[in-house]
Amino acid sequence: MRRLFPVTDQTAPAPQAQPEDWSEAPANLVDREWTLDELAEAYAYPAPLTTPGTPATSDAPHRWLRANMVSTLDGAAQHDGRSQAISSDADMRIFGTLRGLADVVIVGAETVRLEGYRPARARDAFAARRAADGQAPAPAIAVVSASLDLDFSLPLFTSPLVPTLVLTGAAASPDRIRDAEKAGARVIVAGDGPGVEPDRAVTALAEMGLVRQLTEGGPRLLGQFAAAGVLDELCLTVAPLLTVGSAQRITGGPVLPDPERFALAAVLEEAGFLFTRYRRI
Secondary structure (H helix, E strand, O other): OEEEEOOOOOOOOOOOOOHHHHHHOOOOOOOOOOOHHHHHHHOOOOOOOOOOOOOOOOOOOOOEEEEEEEEEOOOOOOEOOEOHHHOOHHHHHHHHHHHHHOOEEEEEHHHHHHHOOOOOOOOHHHHHHHHHOOOOOOOEEEEEOOOOOOOOOOHHHHOOOOOOEEEEOOOOOHHHHHHHHHHOOEEEEOOOOOOOOHHHHHHHHHHOOOOEEEEOOOHHHHHHHHHOOOOOEEEEEEEOOOOOOOOOOOOOOOOOOOOOOEEEEEEEEEOOEEEEEEEEO
């Protein structure tokens, strides 16, 4: 893996560098597998982050919502209904790192069903970092669902290390809410109608102290976050693949009245895969 952006004195090619000279080359120049600590530093959340209710004298953001998605060169966010086919080993290391840094992973119900979501696990590599930041051993999974059409017998609900959260609207079925709670999930109402309002969802999670927020989609949920203006950062893996077909893009939903501009924050590369980060301006 190499860092391509931001450009620094360690990013530019080493003059006349030969293979036998790589031991003396800057670390960012050598195409090698980065450690999890290096990835954690590269993907660290802005600091400090505060919870809602912090005195107005603080200018730190109350929470930070980042998305992690993968796309092919022709814009497909999945192949044959799943994202794994367009991923890579490096992409999965970054996937694990982003989870290792997050307080909560927000995911849509359809993605839970298609991807076979399981509870997040504690990882020794992130234990000290999480303890120092006052985080639980693993991130909570927060499932967004209006209908609560979920299998509450799955391990995601019955045996997580950290209780799974379910975000829904006020019109959700009381019976399904009881089923979720009986399975061990915590239900959070974040909308006055049948669905979840994105701004209320991220605020409700932040008020629980879950300020380092990560969403893994799917496309419809990410589209809702983007349209509501609550997405702060997009971590997008660009896979050097073509799938053709009509697979969904990384976002879905109505067209925004005006495109929203993001600024490039970083680019890493490994085996032709580009690992980009964009932040909302």
